[in-house]
Amino acid sequence: MTGPGGSRAEVIVVGAGAAGAAAAFHLASRGRDVLLLDGATFPRAKPCGGGMAASVQQLFPFDLRPAVDTVIRRVCFTWALEDPVQAELPGDAPFWIVRRSLLDSFLSEQAVAAGARFHPRTWVERIARRERSWVVAIRAPDGATANLESVAVVVADGSESRLAGPLGLGPRQPRYASTVSVEVDGPVEDPAAARFDFGLVRHGFCWAFPRHGGYSIGLGTFIGREDLAAEAVLARLLPSLGFPAEAGLRTTGRLRIWDGHHPLHGDGLVLAGDAASLCDPFLAEGLRPALLSGCRAATAVDHWLSGEALALEGYTATMRQEWGESMAWGRRMAQVFYRLPKVGYQLGVKRPTAPRRIAQILSGEMGYGDIAQRVIRRLLFQRG
Ligand SMILES: Cc1cc2nc3c(=O)[nH]c(=O)nc-3n(C[C@H](O)[C@H](O)[C@H](O)COP(=O)(O)OP(=O)(O)OC[C@H]3O[C@@H](n4cnc5c(N)ncnc54)[C@H](O)[C@@H]3O)c2cc1C
Structure with missing residues (x-):
């Protein structure tokens, strides 16, 4: 590879999405020599609603607002477009809609400003151990192949990760939600309201997030290999927002x-973001865990490079404690909720406290475990 710094780096970060760019920024800020690689051309589009709790700001020393498109002040839940529940979000738990093309490029720019070298349009084909180094085989923008070397690697190559499995990291058989995203341009009824419907999608939900000049719409199904029946859902959802049923471009994923x-580390190796299967199995929140894991991975790799032998084990343990414990409850709740969604909607979502609880979950103020304990206490109390 040509370019400043040549073919060696202390740390190679694979993937310049939310997780990889966050890791590259924090490593470069700590004075590490970082090479950030991504196969895509930047800025790149990414099918994503862009909903993100403002609390992620605490993970960065710079202002994230240049990437923020809209600030959400209220949420509206429906069951098959009926039976609405609307609630103001508490001021202390605001929710942002970001443009992924903007956010990911912005984070990469911050990484470069901190000293990282960023090579877009560079695909990583393989990662292999050679003595005390990692050899990262790449295909450069001109099609040429080359081997790069580093002491440590952060793997953040997203939901379609082809690198995590062969490296023995993360789940052996990842579990997937099926998604469809639709971007529609046109008038927005309430630019500060995010809409969620739990009755249109079988075993899942759909959402409409306002952004400047239109909506980011998404559908996701979370248990089994359910067919999303996206066109039938969109034929009802889009007209309810004032758009023709066929409006917008569909992207399935x-x-x-x-x-x-699961272990998220190896010898000089860590896994972050979607590649590490961190996305919330109930609400499909993937940005916050991607950013959190990128930051925590950077700290761990920095400590490991400084000679702290157990720092990478510490990363797996931290992600378990800070994220995984809550997701274990989230998965249990999703399995119950999405099997009996109508009951879940009536008894859960329609509770007066639900919008605040959801905002608290999304901001990280509360975990699913806290919610589960409240539900158990309520049931015990009712029975007693
Ligand atoms: C339809 C939809 C809507 C969503 N909406 C939301 C939402 O509203 N809020 C939320 O929190 N989450 C949402 N998510 C989840 C969120 O988008 C992901 O969790 C998030 O993108 C994870 O970031 P990441 O950095 O791990 O992966 P990515 O953003 O996917 O980045 C991975 C990067 O790796 C690069 N790459 C992959 N393989 C290679 C390779 N071999 N060599 C080099 N580069 C490679 C890719 O080009 C990509 O840039 C949504 C997801 C979908 C599908």
Whole structure:
């Protein structure tokens, strides 16, 4: 590879999405020599609603607002477009809609400003151990192949990760949610309201997030290999927002969701973001865990490079404690909720406290475990 710094780096970060760019920024800020590689051309589009709790700001020393498109002040839940529940979000738990093309490029720019070298349009084909180094085989933008070397590697190549499995990291058989995203341009009824419907999608939900000049719409199904029946759902959802049924461009995809505690580290190697199957199996929140894991991975790799032998084990343990424990409850709740969604909607979502609880979950103020304990206490109390 040509370019400043040549073919060696202390740390190679694979993937410049939310997780990889966050890791590259924090490593470069700590003075590490970082090479950030991504196969895509930047800025790149990414099918994503862009809903993100403002609390992620605490993970960065710079202002994230240049990437923020909209601030959400209220949420509206429906069951098959009926039976609405609307609630103001508490001021202390605001929710942002970001444009992924903006956010990911912005984070990469911050990484470069901190000293990282960023090579877009560079695909990583393989990663292999050679003595005390990692050899990262790449295909450069001109099609040429080359081997790069580093002491440590952060793997953050997203939900379609082809690198995590062969490296023995994360779940052996990842679990996926099926998704469809639709971007529609046109008038927005309430630019500060995010809409969620739990009755249109079987075993899942759909959402409409306002952004400047239109909506980011998404559908996701979370248990089994359910057919999303997206066109039938969109034929009802889009007209309810004032758009023709066929409006917008559909992108189908799949999203690795959290499915158990797994090792996220190897020898000089860590896994972050979707590649690590961190996405919330109940609400499909993937941005916050991607950013959190990128930051925690950077700290761990920095300590490991400084000679702290157990720092990478510490990363797996931290992600388990800070994220996985809550997701274990989230998965249990998703399995109950999405099997009996109508009951879940009536008894859960329609509770007066539900919008605040959901905001608290999404902001990280509360975990699913806290919710589960409240539900158990309520049931015990009612029975007693
Ligand atoms: C339809 C949809 C809607 C969503 N909405 C939301 C939402 O509203 N809020 C939320 O929190 N989450 C949402 N998510 C989840 C969220 O988008 C992901 O969790 C998030 O993108 C994870 O970031 P990441 O950095 O791990 O992966 P990515 O953002 O996917 O980044 C991975 C990067 O790796 C690169 N790459 C892959 N393989 C290679 C390779 N071999 N060599 C080099 N580069 C490679 C890719 O080009 C990509 O840039 C949504 C997901 C979907 C599918």
